[in-house]
Amino acid sequence: VVVADEGLTVAAQRIQPVILSGGSGTRLWPLSTPERPKQFLELFGNSTMLQMTAARVADADRFEPPLVVASPDHADLIEELLRDQSTATLILEPTPRNTAPAIALAALTAPAGELLLVMPSDHLIGQGDRFRAAVSAAAERAAEGWLVTFGIKPSRADTGYGYIRRGEALAPGIFQGRQFVEKPDQATAGRYLSDGNYDWNAGIFLFRADAYLNALAEHAPDVLAAAQAALDGATRKGRRVYPDLACFARSPSISIDYAVMERVARFAVVPLELEWSDVGSWAALHEASVQDGSGNTVGGNVLALGAHRSLLRSTGPKLVAIGVEDLVVIATDDAVLVVPMAQSQRVKEAVDALRSAGGTEKLGG
Amino acid sequence: VVVADEGLTVAAQRIQPVILSGGSGTRLWPLSTPERPKQFLELFGNSTMLQMTAARVADADRFEPPLVVASPDHADLIEELLRDQSTATLILEPTPRNTAPAIALAALTAPAGELLLVMPSDHLIGQGDRFRAAVSAAAERAAEGWLVTFGIKPSRADTGYGYIRRGEALAPGIFQGRQFVEKPDQATAGRYLSDGNYDWNAGIFLFRADAYLNALAEHAPDVLAAAQAALDGATRKGRRVYPDLACFARSPSISIDYAVMERVARFAVVPLELEWSDVGSWAALHEASVQDGSGNTVGGNVLALGAHRSLLRSTGPKLVAIGVEDLVVIATDDAVLVVPMAQSQRVKEAVDALRSAGGTEKLGG
Numbered sequence: 001v002v003v004a005d006e007g008l009t010v011a012a013q014r015i016q017p018v019i020l021s022g023g024s025g026t027r028l029w030p031l032s033t034p035e036r037p038k039q040f041l042e043l044f045g046n047s048t049m050l051q052m053t054a055a056r057v058a059d060a061d062r063f064e065p066p067l068v069v070a071s072p073d074h075a076d077l078i079e080e081l082l083r084d085q086s087t088a089t090l091i092l093e094p095t096p097r098n099t100a101p102a103i104a105l106a107a108l109t110a111p112a113g114e115l116l117l118v119m120p121s122d123h124l125i126g127q128g129d130r131f132r133a134a135v136s137a138a139a140e141r142a143a144e145g146w147l148v149t150f151g152i153k154p155s156r157a158d159t160g161y162g163y164i165r166r167g168e169a170l171a172p173g174i175f176q177g178r179q180f181v182e183k184p185d186q187a188t189a190g191r192y193l194s195d196g197n198y199d200w201n202a203g204i205f206l207f208r209a210d211a212y213l214n215a216l217a218e219h220a221p222d223v224l225a226a227a228q229a230a231l232d233g234a235t236r237k238g239r240r241v242y243p244d245l246a247c248f249a250r251s252p253s254i255s256i257d258y259a260v261m262e263r264v265a266r267f268a269v270v271p272l273e274l275e276w277s278d279v280g281s282w283a284a285l286h287e288a289s290v291q292d293g294s295g296n297t298v299g300g301n302v303l304a305l306g307a308h309r310s311l312l313r314s315t316g317p318k319l320v321a322i323g324v325e326d327l328v329v330i331a332t333d334d335a336v337l338v339v340p341m342a343q344s345q346r347v348k349e350a351v352d353a354l355r356s357a358g359g360t361e362k363l364g365g
Numbered sequence: 366v367v368v369a370d371e372g373l374t375v376a377a378q379r380i381q382p383v384i385l386s387g388g389s390g391t392r393l394w395p396l397s398t399p400e401r402p403k404q405f406l407e408l409f410g411n412s413t414m415l416q417m418t419a420a421r422v423a424d425a426d427r428f429e430p431p432l433v434v435a436s437p438d439h440a441d442l443i444e445e446l447l448r449d450q451s452t453a454t455l456i457l458e459p460t461p462r463n464t465a466p467a468i469a470l471a472a473l474t475a476p477a478g479e480l481l482l483v484m485p486s487d488h489l490i491g492q493g494d495r496f497r498a499a500v501s502a503a504a505e506r507a508a509e510g511w512l513v514t515f516g517i518k519p520s521r522a523d524t525g526y527g528y529i530r531r532g533e534a535l536a537p538g539i540f541q542g543r544q545f546v547e548k549p550d551q552a553t554a555g556r557y558l559s560d561g562n563y564d565w566n567a568g569i570f571l572f573r574a575d576a577y578l579n580a581l582a583e584h585a586p587d588v589l590a591a592a593q594a595a596l597d598g599a600t601r602k603g604r605r606v607y608p609d610l611a612c613f614a615r616s617p618s619i620s621i622d623y624a625v626m627e628r629v630a631r632f633a634v635v636p637l638e639l640e641w642s643d644v645g646s647w648a649a650l651h652e653a654s655v656q657d658g659s660g661n662t663v664g665g666n667v668l669a670l671g672a673h674r675s676l677l678r679s680t681g682p683k684l685v686a687i688g689v690e691d692l693v694v695i696a697t698d699d700a701v702l703v704v705p706m707a708q709s710q711r712v713k714e715a716v717d718a719l720r721s722a723g724g725t726e727k728l729g730g
Contacts, residue, residue, distance in 0.1 A: 030685075303722075305714055317681070317697065320395075320715045322704040324692075329703050332682065336696045338703060339687040349670055350685045357668075 021070035030335035039122035094245035100259035104227035126275025151199025157189035226251030282344040386435035395700035404487035459610035465624035469592035491640025516564025522554035527566035591616030647709035
């Protein structure tokens with residue numbers, strides 16, 4: 001082991017970031033579309049969340065260039081967005097099968113003993129240094145074979161996330177995990193918050209490739225078999241890997257939580273105390289954004305007169321908002337969304353209604 | 366005199382409708398634009414208000430084909446919209462000078478003894494039969510030389526209109542006028558409403574061409590002189606009259622109310638008890654429109670989910686409104702307006718701000 005510049009003991013081995021970019025993202029419609037999901041949007045200044053995620057681990061002393069698992073539809077876009085980063089490898093899922101098979105493709109591509117840092121491509125983390133320090137601190141346990149998950153210390157009794165229950169400490173800042181629990185009701189979420197031993201499940205993991213594959217072999221062998229066969233039949237073009245469709249399609253569609261984490265005998269949890277958002281709704285984006293003196297977040301072709309606490313964005317027509325309060329208005333050339341801030345999670349209803357009414361072309365792009 | 370089919374005594378002489386289409390209309394921005402002001406929009410079903418105004422007097426037994434006073438920019442559009450009506454004559458104001466000079470152009474074009482029915486092109490009247498009956502009833506006084514104005518019996522203490530005070534009855538349904546009064550404050554408007562002798566000034570008039578010209582000669586000779594000179598220098602193409610710009614520009618810009626009606630020794634008032642709207646704001650349009658079971662007026666490319674008491678229109682992008690209440694949302698390909706119903710008169714602020722910020726091209730079209 002060596003001592004890193006942040007003063008923490010880390011394994012000398014470089015860590016392999018695995019960025020999961022499979023989300024199709026309808027929750028930020030109409031800005032996010034199947035052609036350009038959330039992780040590819042410039043929601044915060046001039047950076048996409050994919051770029052921010054890659055930049056968070058752009059430290060050649062500690063991290064390999066990222067492995068990005070994504071849809072082949074987005075391969076060109078990803079290479080364009082990451083052109084300033086170290087060269088990424090793209091594993092292009094021929095069909096979406098949720099996170100367990102996606103991570104299996106990455107784990108099978110990496111050397112057996114390599115440490116994989118699995119991250120969603122579309123979450124916001126305020127303090128990258130704290131994040132990297134926590135990863136470094138967890139590396140030793142992961143190198144020993146522990147499946148490590150990073151939880152977010154909850155700041156409110158949120159019913160929108162799964163929770164992870166902590167057990168006894170394994171070392172400073174790292175705990176034995178007790179249990180993955182489903183999204184709770186309000187009373188249960190309140191209990192979790194006051195209990196103090198529950199963290200939000202943010203879908204961030206650190207483990208050796210072989211530790212994950214061994215767990216898959218034991219608890220979800222069909223996932224492992226499908227991913228292995230898909231890679232055996234893969235075609236490769238430059239730094240792009242195209243797993244075989246027919247083989248990969250035989251995998252169940254299942255998350256790493258269900259397939260592995262809820263079934264393994266032991267895992268570790270590292271609670272992260274930092275600004276984090278999954279930007280899972282327009283209200284979440286508003287909260288995570290820099291607001292003006294009236295509490296507005298304004299972006300693009302917008303004129304706001306007497307607006308308060310509103311999220312106003314246009315990538316298309318001139319948006320004029322007068323006297324609105326606690327409102328979300330998002331305009332593109334194809335669609336305009338207007339919804340009160342407190343109801344912004346209802347966007348999905350609209351997307352579903354538009355899909356069933358007239359096909360995806362109405363969703364814009 | 367003969368007895369018309371509505372059972373009223375009317376002058377046998379056919380009346381000359383004069384439709385004033387000079388309004389440049391920014392109050393219904395972004396749907397109304399300088400290129401297509403309110404009177405040219407299909408705000409109610411498939412008819413424009415210009416067409417509805419012309420249709421209201423499309424009775425060849427009682428009315429001549431209309432004289433339309435308008436901007437030359439709209440000449441093609443007007444002829445296209447009125448192609449199904451009797452052939453209209455267009456007097457094309459070379460520059461806008463408000464209503465007194467516009468009506469002077471019409472009065473100078475008509476035979477001296479002809480009765481002119483002057484109407485705005487962009488007001489809504491619910492019951493055309495009542496309107497025509499009232500015009501017929503007033504024709505005899507107008508033929509005697511009275512300047513007749515039609516007032517709207519007020520249904521609320523509105524501070525947005527001028528009022529006309531009635532005096533003694535001249536005949537059933539027609540009164541001597543006492544006074545034109547400015548837009549009142551709220552207390553005064555309430556007093557007018559309870560008094561019962563005040564009507565809204567709707568800008569509708571009936572008089573002999575020479576009666577108006579005589580009043581102009583006495584009270585606003587510069588208006589008359591400019592209009593006469595502009596017509597002396599006019600060019601004519603088919604049914605279009607183009608008055609001379611330099612001459613017409615010498616006229617003061619002044620309304621018929623200020624130039625004539627407030628100054629004449631006597632005038633008559635016919636109160637109209639009918640559904641009327643000047644559609645002077647999005648809220649007024651909403652009120653005048655057929656609403657769905659949730660109190661919404663929805664038009665064009667719109668998906669409304671759980672919306673209430675809202676006006677939602679799109680001529681461009683798909684507009685999705687979720688859970689909104691008492692809101693106006695108007696979308697075009699160029700601009701989107703979002704404003705609470707109660708503040709919809711603030712549109713003018715936005716139009717002014719956009720004009721000063723970047724020129725008229727930003728106003729859409």
